[in-house]
Amino acid sequence: MVKICCIGAGYVGGPTMAVIALKCPHVEVVVVDISVARISAWNSEQLPIYEPGLDDVVKQCRGRNLSFSTDVHKHVREADIIFVSVNTPTKTRGLGAGKAADLTYWESAARMIADVSKSDKIVVEKSTVPVKTAEAIEKILTHNSKGINYQILSNPEFLAEGTAIEDLFKPDRVLIGGRETPGGRKAVQTLKEVYANWVPEDRILTTNLWSAELSKLAANAFLAQRISSVNAISALCEATGADVSEVAYAVGKDTRIGPKFLNASVGFGGSCFQKDILNLVYICECNGLPEVANYWKQVIKINDYQKTRFVNRVVASMFNTVSGKKIAVLGFAFKKDTGDTRETPAIDVCKGLLGDKATVSIYDPQVTEDQIQRDLAMNKFDWDHPIHLQPTSPTAAVAKQVTVTWDAYEAAKGAHGVCILTEWDEFKTLDYERIYQNMQKPAFVFDGRNVVDAAKLREIGFIVYSIGKPLDAWLKDMPAVA
Ligand code: UDX
Ligand code: UDX
Ligand code: ADP
DSSP states (O other): OOEEEEEOOSTTHHHHHHHHHHHOTTSEEEEEOSOHHHHHHHTSSSOSSOOTTHHHHHHHHBTTTEEEESOHHHHHHHOSEEEEOOOOOBOOSSTTTTTSBOOHHHHHHHHHHHHHOOSOEEEEEOSOOOTTHHHHHHHHHHHTOTTOOEEEEEOOOOOOTTSHHHHHHSOSOEEEEEOSSHHHHHHHHHHHHHHTTTSOGGGEEEEEHHHHHHHHHHHHHHHHHHHHHHHHHHHHHHHHTOOHHHHHHHHHTSTTTOSSSOOOOSOOOSSSHHHHHHHHHHHHHHTTOHHHHHHHHHHHHHHHHHHHHHHHHHHHHTTTOOTTOEEEEEOOSSSTTOOOOTTOHHHHHHHHHHHTTOEEEEEOSSOOHHHHHHHHHSOGGGTTSOOOOOTTSHHHHHHHHEEEESOHHHHHTTOSEEEEOSOOGGGGSSOHHHHHHTSOSSOEEEETTOOSOHHHHHHHTOEEEETTSOOOHHHHHSOOOO
16 A cells, blocks of 8 residues: 655645545555644644535545644655645745745755655655755755655646635646656656546646746746736726726637636735745746846736725725725635635735725634734734734734624624625625615725626615726726826
C-alpha cells in the first residue's frame, strides 16, 4: 500500500488529500500540521474551512484511509510520497520584501524531511512557489541525504476556493513536473498513477520542473489579468455610458477569448493572485527583465485602482463625506462560498471608508466577527500574530467604528448606504423593500459585484451604483475622482 503524507492542512492540503483518499481507497493518506488547533478541527465535526462538498468527502474517508495528525515526524518517516503544502506568504522584511515569496515554512519542512527520513522519498511541491524552488529544496535534501534517494516533483494545485471539490473531481488538467532522469521519470510515473485513478490520462500533463512551477504563476497571472482588463474597461464604461456586462459578453463570444472570468468587480482577492504576480514580478526583476516586470505590475495597480475608485464613488455620492455615516457592508469574504478573507477587496474598501470616519456594519454568512476585526485592525503582515485588543490602542478605536452582525437587515438598519462586496447568492433575493424602509434617505446601494437587479432597486427608490454600468443622474452629478 502506497503511503502519502501531506505537510500542511490548509485550504490546499486538506481538500486535495481528502479527494485523493476518496478516489484511491488503496492509498493511505495522512495530513499533518504543526497547528494543533487546525488538526483538531479536521478531526471534529466543524472542519476548519468552509468548502461546499468537503464535509461529505471527509466523512466518507476519515478513519478509513484518511487521517489528520500532529505527529509530523512519524508520518513523514513512513511515507513514500510527501506533499508539501505549507503557506508561502509574501516576504515582509529583508531582501525582496513586499514581492518575493517567504520560503521559511517550505525550507523548514524540507530540513525536517531530511532529518527524519530513513527511506527513499518522492517530495512533491504543492504550494505555489517561485520558479527554481524545487532546485533549492533538492539541494537541502541531497546535502543531508544519508544515502537516501529523493525525487523532487512539482505538482501545482489549480483548485479555486468555493469550488475546490468540483475542481479536484474534474480538473481541467493535472500538471506534474520532474527531472528528466530515469529516477525523475519513474517518480513522475508513480504520482501519475495516483491521479490516474480518476483523472483521464490526456488531462495529466508532464513537463520539466521549471515549466510546471512557472505554469502555476503564469496561469494565475493570466486569470488576474483578465479581471484587471475587464475592470479597466468598467471605468471607461462608466465614463462613456457603455455597459460592461454587454461589452464583456460581446468580447467573450470570441472563441479565442472565451466567456469565463470576465466579471467586472470591486477587485480580485484571495491568497494567490496578488502574491503570485508579485512573485513573478520579483523573478523578472532578478532575471534582468524590468519591462516584463512592469507589464505584470500593472495588473495589480489596476486592481488597487478599482478598489480606490469604488471607495471614492461611495464618498463622492454622499456629498464627499461619510464621516459619522453608517455604511452597511454585505459580504466580506474574497468570493462567495468561502469564509476566506485573505486579500479580500473588502479589507481595503472598509479601511478606505473607516479612513473617512464612516461607521461600518458588516454582514457575511461565513466570516466571523473575530476574523473581520483582526483583518481591519492590523497591518496585514501581522496576520499570523494576533494581538489582544487593548481599550486604548488604535486597534480598539477601529473596532469601535466597526460592527459585525449575523443578519443583513440588521447591518443595513439606519444606514445611509449599502456596499455589496461579495457575490453571495443570498444577496440577490434579499427583501430590498424592507431594507429601504429602514435606511436613511437618500438610500444608496453600491453593488461591487453586479448581483442586484438595479432597475428594481431604483423603482423602490434607491440610488444604485453598479460597476461599469450607466450611472444614475445623481452619481453623474457627483463625479468621483480615483
Ligand atoms: C485562484 C485560481 O482560480 C486557482 O486556479 C488557483 O489555484 C488559486 O487562485 P481562487 O483565488 O480560490 O483561485 O478564486 P478565483 O475564483 O480565481 O477568484 C479570485 C478572485 O477574483 C476573487 O476575488 C473573485 O471574486 C475575483 N473574480 C473572479 C472577479 O472579480 N471576476 C471574475 O470574473 C472572476
Ligand atoms: C485581428 C483580429 O483577430 C480580428 O478579429 C479583427 O477583426 C482584426 O484584427 P488580424 O490582424 O487580421 O485580425 O489577424 P490576427 O490573426 O488577429 O493576428 C494579428 C497578429 O497577431 C498577427 O501578426 C499574428 O501573427 C499575431 N499573433 C496571433 C501572435 O503573434 N500570436 C498568436 O497567438 C496569435
Ligand atoms: P494554503 O492556502 O496554501 O493551503 P494555508 O495557510 O491554508 O495555505 O495552510 C498552510 C498550513 O501549513 C498551515 O496550517 C500551517 O500551520 C502549515 N505549516 C506551515 N509550516 C509547517 C511545517 N513546517 N510543518 C507542518 N505544517 C506546517
